[in-house]
Amino acid sequence: MREPARHRRVLGRVLLWLALGGWLGALLLCGAVVVRVAFEVVPDSEIAGHLVGRVLRPLQLTGIGLGLLLTALGGWLRRGWPAVLLPLALAGLCAANQLWVAPAVAAIDLTDPATGADAAARFARFHKLSVWLYLATSLGAVALAVLHGVAEVREERPAPPESAKNTKFP
Secondary structure (H helix, E strand, O other), X not given: OOHHHHHHHHHHHHHHHHHHHHHHHHHHHXXXXXXXXXXXXXXXXXXXHHXXXXXXXXXXXXXXXXXXXXXXXXXXXXXXXXXXHHHHHHXXXXXXXXXXXXXXXXXXXXXXXXXXXXXXXXXXXXXXHHHHHHHHHHHHXXXXXXXXXXXXXXXXXXXXXXXXXXXXXX
C-alpha cells in the first residue's frame, strides 16, 4: 500500500475509534451514572427528569452527528454495508428519540391535576419508548464496535505467502 494511502487509512481508523469510543463512553456514563444519580440526589422527580432531559438532548444530537460520521468512515474504510447501514440506523434512532419522542414527553404536564390518568399513561408509553430507543442505540453502538473490531483483525491478518497460494496438493 502506498504511503499516503496508508496514512489516510490510519487517520480513518483513528477517527473511527475516537468517535465510536467517545459515543459508547457517553452512552454508558449517561445511562449508568447520570440518570441514576439524578433520581437519587434530586428530591423532586420532575426536576430530576428535567435534568436528565437536558443531558440527553446534547447526547442525542451528538449521536445523530456521530452516526453520520461513522457511516462515512465505514464507507471510507471499505468495511462493507453493515458498517455503513448500522451507524446510519443508529443516527435515525437518536433522531427519532430527540425529534419525536422527547418533545412528546415534554408536552405532557403531569403536575396539572386536570391531565388525569390518560396523560400519565401516555407519558409512561412515551417514556418507555424513549428508554427502548436509548437501549437499542447503546446495544447497536456495541455491535458496531464488534463489527469494526472483527474487520480490524481481518485486515491485520498477514496474507499467506505467494508460494503457498500456488501450491497444489495431490
